[in-house]
Amino acid sequence: MKKTTKKTKNLLKLSPVAMVVIVGFLVTGVASAALVNYLSDKVTTTAKVKSPVEMSINEGADGTFTSNKSIIVNTTGGSDFTFTTVAKNNANNVIDGYPVIVAEAPTDKPFTGGEIDKVMFGDAGHWPKGNMIDITDRLCVVYSDGTLHPLSSWTGSSQKLVLYFDFEGTACYDSQTIPLAVGEESWNVLTVTTDPALTPGNYKIYTQMASDLAEYASSQY
Numbered sequence: 287m288k289k290t291t292k293k294t295k296n297l298l299k300l301s302p303v304a305m306v307v308i309v310g311f312l313v314t315g316v317a318s319a320a321l322v323n324y325l326s327d328k329v330t331t332t333a334k335v336k337s338p339v340e341m342s343i344n345e346g347a348d349g350t351f352t353s354n355k356s357i358i359v360n361t362t363g364g365s366d367f368t369f370t371t372v373a374k375n376n377a378n379n380v381i382d383g384y385p386v387i388v389a390e391a392p393t394d395k396p397f398t399g400g401e402i403d404k405v406m407f408g409d410a411g412h413w414p415k416g417n418m419i420d421i422t423d424r425l426c427v428v429y430s431d432g433t434l435h436p437l438s439s440w441t442g443s444s445q446k447l448v449l450y451f452d453f454e455g456t457a458c459y460d461s462q463t464i465p466l467a468v469g470e471e472s473w474n475v476l477t478v479t480t481d482p483a484l485t486p487g488n489y490k491i492y493t494q495m496a497s498d499l500a501e502y503a504s505s506q507y
Contacts, residue, residue, distance in 0.1 A: 338377035339466065339495045344370045347408070349473035356492075364482035366404070371493045372473040375466035382463040383495035385474070386428065387449040388506055392487030399441035404479040407451065409472070418477065426450045426458035430507050432500025434458035448503040461499050 342352045345359070351372045359367045375381050391397050405425055408418035426434035428448040436458050437449060452458050466472055478491075496502035 336376065338375065338381050339383065340374045340376055341494065342372045342374075343493070344372070346370065347475045349410075349471075349475070351471050351473075361480070363480050363484035363486070366477050366479040368475065368477040369491075370473055370475045372471055373466060373495055374471045375468060378468055380468065381466045381495075383466070383497055384450065384461060384463055384499045384502070385493065386496050386499070386502060387451075387476075387491060387493050389447045389449060390490040390492075391445055392485070392489065393445075395485050395487055396443045396445050397447050398443055399439075401481055401484050402437065402478060403481050406477040408475040418475070421451055424452045424455060424458070426452050426461075428461075428499055428503040430500065430504040432461070432498075432503060434461060444507070446506050448506050450499065466495075 342354050343357055344350060344352060344354055345357050346368050348370050349372060351374050357369060359369065361367045373385070389397065389402075391401075402422075402425075404420065404422050406418045407421040423436065423438050425437045426449065427437050427440045428434060428450050434450060434452065437447070440447075450461055452461070453464075454460070454462055464472075474493075494502075
């Protein structure tokens with residue numbers, strides 16, 4: 287029987303380390319092979335999406351598109367006040383939407399009907415001011431199911447009222463979208479006369495373009 291030489295003993299002592307190194311190479315090779323499952327590098331597109339229609343608001347009859355997002359009007363019950371909303375289409379396609387007005391009453395002072403006596407309306411097609419039209423009877427309350435009801439005869443109790451101007455003159459029977467051409471700026475002037483008995487407080491009025499009238503109204507109530 288051969289005796290184990292000193293050299294052989296040294297090799298046996300080193301063999302566990304060698305085995306670890308060999309196994310390490312094998313594992314690395316397998317992992318690399320598993321990762322290479324494509325034939326090219328990648329390219330990425332990042333799309334920054336913003337609202338297609340941008341709104342601004344001005345005091346008085348001013349159809350200029352500005353950066354104003356809100357105004358403060360100091361008035362009294364029985365007085366009228368005028369403001370202008372401007373919508374700009376930033377999309378590269380025609381955008382159709384429902385222009386809506388939302389009136390919000392102070393906390394614990396809900397609308398019950400009769401708060402607004404008169405609303406005059408003007409736009410590029412009904413200007414100068416002498417050509418503004420009375421839309422009081424064509425201003426509709428939009429219910430959460432999208433149905434329209436004349437504001438002039440509305441009664442109830444609501445902190446907010448979603449309003450829609452029936453420009454087709456169908457007595458709040460149906461709603462229609464308004465198209466905005468690419469880059470178009472559309473402005474509307476409203477003169478609102480409140481009832482003399484209107485409860486004092488801070489009221490808010492804001493406007494937007496809605497894509498779905500019923501869904502928008504439902505989200506507000």
